[in-house]
Amino acid sequence: MKKLLLLIASLFCASLSLVAPKAHAAITLSAATSSRNGQVGSTNSYTLVGSVNVPSGATLVATCMLFNVAGTSTVTNVSSTGGDTFTKIIEATSSDFVSMWYATSSVANASDKITCTWNNSAASANSHAVTFAVYNGAGGGIEAPSVGSSTSQAIPWRIPSSTTSFAGDVFVAQIEGQLSGTSLSIIPPATNEAQPPSGNGVYADYGLGTTLSAGTYSIAASSTVNPGHWIGGMFALIPTSTPVSSILIDPLILADSF
Numbered sequence: 001m002k003k004l005l006l007l008i009a010s011l012f013c014a015s016l017s018l019v020a021p022k023a024h025a026a027i028t029l030s031a032a033t034s035s036r037n038g039q040v041g042s043t044n045s046y047t048l049v050g051s052v053n054v055p056s057g058a059t060l061v062a063t064c065m066l067f068n069v070a071g072t073s074t075v076t077n078v079s080s081t082g083g084d085t086f087t088k089i090i091e092a093t094s095s096d097f098v099s100m101w102y103a104t105s106s107v108a109n110a111s112d113k114i115t116c117t118w119n120n121s122a123a124s125a126n127s128h129a130v131t132f133a134v135y136n137g138a139g140g141g142i143e144a145p146s147v148g149s150s151t152s153q154a155i156p157w158r159i160p161s162s163t164t165s166f167a168g169d170v171f172v173a174q175i176e177g178q179l180s181g182t183s184l185s186i187i188p189p190a191t192n193e194a195q196p197p198s199g200n201g202v203y204a205d206y207g208l209g210t211t212l213s214a215g216t217y218s219i220a221a222s223s224t225v226n227p228g229h230w231i232g233g234m235f236a237l238i239p240t241s242t243p244v245s246s247i248l249i250d251p252l253i254l255a256d257s258f
Contacts, residue, residue, distance in 0.1 A: 064116030082109035095229035140238030177230025
């Protein structure tokens with residue numbers, strides 16, 4: 001009888017572990033930087049000027065941009081000096097160009113850089129730019145990607161809305177175009193909003209992090225001047241989930257009670 005009860009209790013404990021609820025770690029932005037090469041003409045790659053300190057196991061977000069581009073371009077590769085593997089999330093072209101990538105489980109590197117490589121020389125683009133951001137607690141993947149663009153639109157304007165499924169998501173947004181003094185905000189408003197400095201001069205602004213409930217959101221951008229043209233992309237980082245501690249029953253104690 002005790003052996004039977006021991007088996008039942010062991011299976012019961014195993015089932016508790018399988019159905020244990022999940023807790024979500026808060027996503028935090030640990031580092032972010034960006035650079036732009038100005039009026040350069042023809043080149044098919046651009047490497048970040050400056051670097052960031054990347055810890056082990058973080059989530060990395062890289063954005064490759066072209067300002068005032070004609071024709072079709074695509075980013076064929078994003079690489080880091082730490083050797084991380086990046087995956088493309090979204091890419092779009094209008095008068096400008098944006099391509100957003102991410103990598104998980106980063107390799108530790110105190111002076112990490114990224115390089116964006118295009119399929120062509122993008123000779124008609126006035127400038128190339130890259131942004132690089134490091135997030136902790138964002139190991140759950142990504143969801144809700146969206147892009148929007150316009151060649152003539154008054155202030156403010158929006159990237160089309162996306163719906164998230166997970167509480168605690170953090171949206172990452174990027175705007176490129178003929179902009180000045182640009183700022184980003186999430187619609188509807190949410191708490192804990194943070195926007196890293198862009199360092200991209202007058203043409204680009206980037207970065208939006210805010211803790212959300214599951215729901216439908218869009219990113220609104222405002223500027224000190226009406227934009228002649230712009231393009232924007234966004235997606236949500238999903239927080240890392242971990243099992244919540246549960247009450248465990250010692251099968252030996254349970255068996256001995258009979």
